Amino acid sequence: MEKPSKIAPAKGKLGVLLPGLGAVSTTFMAGVELVRKGKAQPVGSLTQMGAIRLGKRTDARSPLIKQFVPLADLKDLAFAGWDIFKDNAYQSAANAGVLNPQDLEKVKPFLSTIKPMKAAFDRDFVKLLDGPNIKKGKNKYELALQLKEDIANFRKASRASRLVTCWCGSTESFVKPEEVHSTPEKFVEAMKSNHPAIAPSMLYAWASITSEVPYANGAPNLSVDIPALQTLAHDHNVPICGKDFKTGQTLMKTILAPGFKARMLGLDGWFSTNILGNRDGEVLEDPGSFKTKEESKLSVLEYILQPKLYPQLYGKLFHKVRINYYPPRGDNKEGWDNIDIFGWLGYPMQIKVDFLCRDSILAAPIVLDLVLFLDLAKRAGMRGIQEWLSFYFKSPMTAPGLYPEHDLFIQSMKLKNTLRWMKGEELITHLGQEYYD
Numbered sequence: 288m289e290k291p292s293k294i295a296p297a298k299g300k301l302g303v304l305l306p307g308l309g310a311v312s313t314t315f316m317a318g319v320e321l322v323r324k325g326k327a328q329p330v331g332s333l334t335q336m337g338a339i340r341l342g343k344r345t346d347a348r349s350p351l352i353k354q355f356v357p358l359a360d361l362k363d364l365a366f367a368g369w370d371i372f373k374d375n376a377y378q379s380a381a382n383a384g385v386l387n388p389q390d391l392e393k394v395k396p397f398l399s400t401i402k403p404m405k406a407a408f409d410r411d412f413v414k415l416l417d418g419p420n421i422k423k424g425k426n427k428y429e430l431a432l433q434l435k436e437d438i439a440n441f442r443k444a445s446r447a448s449r450l451v452t453c454w455c456g457s458t459e460s461f462v463k464p465e466e467v468h469s470t471p472e473k474f475v476e477a478m479k480s481n482h483p484a485i486a487p488s489m490l491y492a493w494a495s496i497t498s499e500v501p502y503a504n505g506a507p508n509l510s511v512d513i514p515a516l517q518t519l520a521h522d523h524n525v526p527i528c529g530k531d532f533k534t535g536q537t538l539m540k541t542i543l544a545p546g547f548k549a550r551m552l553g554l555d556g557w558f559s560t561n562i563l564g565n566r567d568g569e570v571l572e573d574p575g576s577f578k579t580k581e582e583s584k585l586s587v588l589e590y591i592l593q594p595k596l597y598p599q600l601y602g603k604l605f606h607k608v609r610i611n612y613y614p615p616r617g618d619n620k621e622g623w624d625n626i627d628i629f630g631w632l633g634y635p636m637q638i639k640v641d642f643l644c645r646d647s648i649l650a651a652p653i654v655l656d657l658v659l660f661l662d663l664a665k666r667a668g669m670r671g672i673q674e675w676l677s678f679y680f681k682s683p684m685t686a687p688g689l690y691p692e693h694d695l696f697i698q699s700m701k702l703k704n705t706l707r708w709m710k711g712e713e714l715i716t717h718l719g720q721e722y723y724d
């Protein structure tokens with residue numbers, strides 16, 4: 288891809304479309320509003336708090352990212368969403384129980400105005416949920432056209448100059464890429480014939496891309512990660528990215544594992560278990576949805592540790608991930624990791640991590656950054672898979688034939704170098720020989 292010659296300014300409103308008005312999306316919207324009102328800090332958001340070094344270490348140039356690249360201002364964000372339940376964003380946030388009542392009260396008038404549009408839903412993909420706020424149509428193609436209409440109506444009603452969609456819906460059952468996912472034409476035919484491999488999230492992705500709206504996938508299901516939609520994204524000049532927000536336990540894994548590998552410490556086993564009691568946890572009780580999540584969580588270590596390259600260190604690694612639905616904890620997940628490592632001469636050691644984490648508190652700033660960066664990418668003329676946003680995902684999407692980069696520190700370097708590249712600044716390699724000339 289060529290370097291953007293210019294980036295269009297972030298003028299006017301940016302409309303944010305959220306399939307799924309659950310814990311993550313309501314925590315995101317409530318947080319944006321609290322920050323806009325000056326009542327909270329956007330902690331965890333690179334676009335709001337991060338700085339970027341430019342030039343040499345001696346140049347002392349480290350502007351905030353939002354001053355370096357033209358990002359939409361939080362005051363210009365407008366929101367809409369779809370859900371299978373009729374609760375408005377305030378009721379849904381209260382039900383999710385992530386934010387305390389005092390914080391929610393401060394944004395109640397704002398959240399109460401966000402009422403979910405009817406969802407394109409199929410119980411075959413989320414077996415443990417059912418709700419009344421669902422579109423009707425002859426086939427999946429009709430549902431997708433209705434989603435396009437929703438997008439057009441929101442564009443008009445919000446007077447947004449640009450839109451971005453971020454899937455915050457439940458994890459759908461595991462589906463493998465099939466022939467019907469291979470080209471835009473076959474995909475449309477499959478929607479028309481109600482093919483069972485066309486998931487609802489794919490309908491949202493199709494409707495967004497064909498409406499020229501960038502699309503991020505926060506869940507591990509395929510959604511936009513199929514050739515048909517990638518071809519469309521390319522043809523419609525739409526940036527896309529996914530899959531599965533990197534929060535909690537996997538975030539810790541991609542922080543720790545690169546450290547062990549950098550020091551050439553071996554690993555015999557990594558056992559991860561979680562308890563969580565939110566709706567996401569309930570959905571993951573279904574083996575189909577869990578399999579989608581499991582695939583996403585397991586692949587991380589394989590790619591970071593490269594056991595084929597280092598068979599003595601990682602060739603026999605036993606990696607297990609468990610998620611247990613445990614309602615008393617709500618959204619406050621607890622994730623345990625038992626890591627069996629070995630050092631010099633093969634002597635064993637153990638590391639235990641007990642992360643009392645807040646899932647949606649970690650996910651909300653990711654939604655914000657993805658929305659702002661996808662909008663930036665679109666204005667910069669970038670299209671198709673945005674691998675530089677791998678930083679935010681458990682299963683980063685890549686071009687066919689490329690393995691994903693999971694190491695958080697490489698991902699962070701890649702993201703920042705992409706911003707430098709977009710603005711024509713020198714890339715930073717950290718070589719630094721010039722300081723010793």
Ligand SMILES: NC(=O)c1ccc[n+]([C@@H]2O[C@H](COP(=O)([O-])OP(=O)(O)OC[C@H]3O[C@@H](n4cnc5c(N)ncnc54)[C@H](O)[C@@H]3O)[C@@H](O)[C@H]2O)c1
Nearest residue numbers: 307309310311370406456457458506532534566567646650
């Ligand atoms: N919370 C995290 O830290 C985290 C991390 C990584 C990924 N995720 C993923 O993000 C997604 C959202 O997580 P959450 O905690 O907000 O879950 P949630 O259950 O609170 O919210 C998901 C919402 O999506 C709705 N929904 C399901 N199918 C839909 C459809 N077809 N159209 C419209 N709405 C639909 C559900 O009714 C629900 O309200 C999940 O897929 C989850 O796996 C979350």
